[in-house]
Amino acid sequence: MLDIDFVRSNFPAFSEPSLQGQAFFENAGGSYTCGPVIDRLTRFYRERKVQPYAPYAVSEAGGAEMDEARERLAAILGVETDELSFGPSSSQNTFVLANAVRCWLTPGEAIVVTNQDHEANSGPWRRLAEEGIEVREWRIDPETGSLDTEALGPLLEDGKVRLVCFPHCSNVVAEINDVASITAAAHAAGAFTCVDGVSYAPHGLPDVGALGADIYLFSSYKTYGPHQGVMVIRRQLGFELPNQAHFFNGEVLYKRFTPAGPDHAQVAASAGMADYIDLLAAHHGIEGSAVERGAGVHDLMRAHEAALMQPLLDYLAGRNDLRLIGPRDADRRAPTIAVDLGRDAEEAARKLAGHGIMAGGGDFYAVRPLQALGVDLDKGVLRLSFVHYTCKAEIDQLLAALDATL
Numbered sequence: 001m002l003d004i005d006f007v008r009s010n011f012p013a014f015s016e017p018s019l020q021g022q023a024f025f026e027n028a029g030g031s032y033t034c035g036p037v038i039d040r041l042t043r044f045y046r047e048r049k050v051q052p053y054a055p056y057a058v059s060e061a062g063g064a065e066m067d068e069a070r071e072r073l074a075a076i077l078g079v080e081t082d083e084l085s086f087g088p089s090s091s092q093n094t095f096v097l098a099n100a101v102r103c104w105l106t107p108g109e110a111i112v113v114t115n116q117d118h119e120a121n122s123g124p125w126r127r128l129a130e131e132g133i134e135v136r137e138w139r140i141d142p143e144t145g146s147l148d149t150e151a152l153g154p155l156l157e158d159g160k161v162r163l164v165c166f167p168h169c170s171n172v173v174a175e176i177n178d179v180a181s182i183t184a185a186a187h188a189a190g191a192f193t194c195v196d197g198v199s200y201a202p203h204g205l206p207d208v209g210a211l212g213a214d215i216y217l218f219s220s221y222k223t224y225g226p227h228q229g230v231m232v233i234r235r236q237l238g239f240e241l242p243n244q245a246h247f248f249n250g251e252v253l254y255k256r257f258t259p260a261g262p263d264h265a266q267v268a269a270s271a272g273m274a275d276y277i278d279l280l281a282a283h284h285g286i287e288g289s290a291v292e293r294g295a296g297v298h299d300l301m302r303a304h305e306a307a308l309m310q311p312l313l314d315y316l317a318g319r320n321d322l323r324l325i326g327p328r329d330a331d332r333r334a335p336t337i338a339v340d341l342g343r344d345a346e347e348a349a350r351k352l353a354g355h356g357i358m359a360g361g362g363d364f365y366a367v368r369p370l371q372a373l374g375v376d377l378d379k380g381v382l383r384l385s386f387v388h389y390t391c392k393a394e395i396d397q398l399l400a401a402l403d404a405t406l
């Protein structure tokens with residue numbers, strides 16, 4: 001079982017006086033940052049803030065720390081070190097990738113996008129239609145918000161699809177999609193996959209190698225780290241897509257899709273995410289390879305989250321004056337819980353703030369899924385999202401605040 005006191009001792013926000021009494025339920029927007037990341041970031045700016053990879057000691061230390069971040073995170077994700085790179089954000093990363101795909105595909109070839117995705121893994125791909133690429137939409141069920149894997153088959157049937165873009169889980173529906181089987185279906189039809197893991201990774205880093213996805217994206221600032229987008233691009237697709245970086249960097253996989261210079265300090269500080277996972281593993285007696293330690297920590301996080309989530313889902317599902325979006329069963333979803341109140345969601349969030357609940361209302365850039373679900377975008381949804389560092393007392397505080405304000 002997850003030692004919640006140990007977990008919280010690794011997040012300075014929980015001992016910050018100004019945050020006492022405030023229960024955080026907008027984690028899907030951006031999480032608290034763990035201590036090891038803050039320590040590394042501070043150290044980099046104090047001691048190592050010079051151009052890295054030059055032949056003097058502080059520069060070597062900075063470069064080595066950037067390499068360490070890629071090496072250790074890639075190992076946890078079950079991929080090679082050079083298959084992982086950092087960009088300014090996941091939206092920026094898909095923008096660059098879509099530009100590469102624009103040059104790679106030829107008119108008449110097709111891609112699949114969903115209407116379950118955050119706009120970051122949707123809009124840049126849909127714009128390829130302007131280049132004569134056929135864009136096929138894999139649509140959610142308008143009642144449940146689910147993506148039915150059966151419905152993907154016909155979209156792939158004619159063998160024209162080269163890329164399938166979909167979320168590991170949506171930031172409003174939150175149902176966990178079966179990445180491995182969707183990727184297997186895409187591969188069997190001759191297509192690659194690009195998976196938006198932004199809403200999934202904060203709940204436990206996945207073994208991307210085992211899932212088989214060709215591209216896997218997530219945002220470190222939602223995963224206890226600094227404000228970066230982490231991008232896994234497997235070798236085969238990485239070298240098939242045209243280089244987007246300076247021509248002389250094109251032979252190095254981790255440089256090919258990051259045309260801008262990286263944020264050295266934040267890349268280095270991302271090693272703190274691996275420190276944190278290893279701290280959790282060691283504390284809970286989880287041993288083995290990096291992938292095994294990551295998987296053990298993932299499972300601990302998921303079990304803790306599911307136990308806290310179910311009573312909240314039961315409470316929301318039991319009310320007939322609101323619509324709970326996504327599955328009612330905690331095991332099938334992430335704790336990113338969107339609720340259609342049929343009235344202004346931001347106003348509802350403001351009332352919750354009066355009870356020490358930090359939550360948000362709006363569309364969360366999930367305009368397409370909310371539209372497909374028939375949600376009035378002017379009113380938006382109230383979103384209550386948490387991660388493994390959330391404790392039972394905070395869920396109780398939330399339930400009481402919902403009772404008092406909704």
Ligand SMILES: Cc1ncc(COP(=O)(O)O)c(C=O)c1O
Pocket residue numbers: 028029088089090091092118120121167169170171196198199218219228229365
């Ligand atoms: C599911 C999902 N995908 C992508 C993004 C975009 O991430 P970034 O802010 O790193 O561009 C977000 C951000 O909220 C998200 O929730």
